[in-house]
Amino acid sequence: MTEEQKLIEKLQRIESLFAGATTTGEKVAAANALERIREKLTDVQKLDPPVEYKFTLTDMWSKKLFLALLRRYGIEPYRYYRQKYTTVMARVPISFVNETLWPEFQELDETLRSYLEEVTNRVITTSIYADSSDAEVRQGRLKGTEFKE
Known part of the structure; x- marks a missing residue:
């Protein structure tokens, strides 16, 4: 089994956990997990109307994941x-955001971050340089040229 397949399985187990799957028998019913969560969202919206949320994500990987969850x-x-x-x-009920x-x-x-960090470290140490430790921390700051990405 490849690292990617392991990651996909782990993500599916996490999804099953949030959908309420607890036994091996429920894995068969995992196909209905999404529908259960959507029904829960519909029920929640009756008592807790959607409000506009602003989600500020730190990077594009997190944003892609979050967009996929919303959709x-x-x-x-x-x-x-x-x-x-x-x-x-997004317009979402407060309780759905907090609980699910x-x-x-x-x-x-x-x-996902853990997986990406592992892959990044492996690629860098294998193909560029084996020492992937952080830069040394020094006291003070000298004047010099700054480069920003």
Whole structure:
């Protein structure tokens, strides 16, 4: 099994956890997990109407993951003109964000980040240079030329 396949399986297990799957038998019913969460969202919207949320994500990987989660639940993501590219707006019930969407995103995001960091370190140490430790920290600061990406 490849690293990518392991990651996909882990992400699917996390999704099953948030959808309520607890036993091996429920893995068969995991295909219905998305529908259960969508039904939960519909029920929540009756008591807790959607409000506009502004989600500020730190990088494009997190944004892509978050957009996929929103769309999977039938929530339309958008952003306003001149908002940063990593900003995502959505109309979502507060309780759904707090109880389902954000906790699931955080767990999936941590798993994805861990995988990306592992792959990045492996590629750098294998193809560029074996020492991937951080830069030395020195006291004071000398005047010099600054380069920004």
